[in-house]
Amino acid sequence: MEKRKQIYEGKAKKVYETDDPDLFIQEFKDDATAFDAKKRGTIQQKGVVNNKISNILFNMLESKGIKTHFVKQLDERNMLIKKVEIVPLEVTIRNIVAGGMAKLLALEEGITLGEPVFEYHYKKDSLHDPLINDYHARALKLANQEELEFIEKTSFIINDLLKSFFDKKGLILVDFKLEFGRYKGKILLADEISPDTCRLWDKETRKKLDKDRFRRDLGGIEDAYQEVLRRVTG
Numbered sequence: 001m002e003k004r005k006q007i008y009e010g011k012a013k014k015v016y017e018t019d020d021p022d023l024f025i026q027e028f029k030d031d032a033t034a035f036d037a038k039k040r041g042t043i044q045q046k047g048v049v050n051n052k053i054s055n056i057l058f059n060m061l062e063s064k065g066i067k068t069h070f071v072k073q074l075d076e077r078n079m080l081i082k083k084v085e086i087v088p089l090e091v092t093i094r095n096i097v098a099g100g101m102a103k104l105l106a107l108e109e110g111i112t113l114g115e116p117v118f119e120y121h122y123k124k125d126s127l128h129d130p131l132i133n134d135y136h137a138r139a140l141k142l143a144n145q146e147e148l149e150f151i152e153k154t155s156f157i158i159n160d161l162l163k164s165f166f167d168k169k170g171l172i173l174v175d176f177k178l179e180f181g182r183y184k185g186k187i188l189l190a191d192e193i194s195p196d197t198c199r200l201w202d203k204e205t206r207k208k209l210d211k212d213r214f215r216r217d218l219g220g221i222e223d224a225y226q227e228v229l230r231r232v233t234g
């Protein structure tokens, strides 16, 4: 499958048309941004690593019955995907307090939550992806009730599957972000699942092995991504 016209360039990926009207190719870049792209940088080999990790995680989820946009990995940086229409919601599930939740509610990072916290953020950079609820999502016609119910139910199942997968690899799934898309009347899991979109801590040392090393200038970012890749393939 070959790339045709580029139809979109995001902060971490480019999307291309293909000869098949139902399929796109997404290309993973090394570009990294944080805080609405106020902070910019490059994480060497990030695109290659995130493509591989996403490939493994989409395959794992598909094997457990989760429908995703993933078709196959084409090469180091390119993934063949179904041509979904992205639902403009960023879904976050949190198992441990960190990042945005720690800041919003003045909580200490690292507190294990009694139950996972599910959030919708409106996917709109100019508004800084604000936290919204299902009433906002319906009122703004971002998704209908049936879609929201499906997205919520599926996200909790994905949390359980990812948590136990990462646990076996010695990693704690602190929180993560998902995006969904519409494809032929169905909702599919879309985008990517990688250390860009998950907080992953080492189970023993609680060392951060994700994009927080870039956001917070902790150093060792390339090594952290390679370590996650080693663990998930091992």
Ligand code: TMP
Binding pocket: 092, 098, 099, 100, 101, 129, 175, 176, 177, 196, 197, 198, 199
């Ligand atoms: P947050 O604590 O900053 O809200 O982030 C929650 C999770 O979502 C975290 O695992 C990182 C991920 N995330 C993204 O994938 N994209 C984003 O733009 C942001 C802000 C967070």
Ligand code: ASP
Binding pocket: 011, 033, 034, 035, 036, 037, 038, 196, 211, 215
């Ligand atoms: N990717 C997002 C941005 O550039 C934020 C993040 O992941 O922290 O704003």
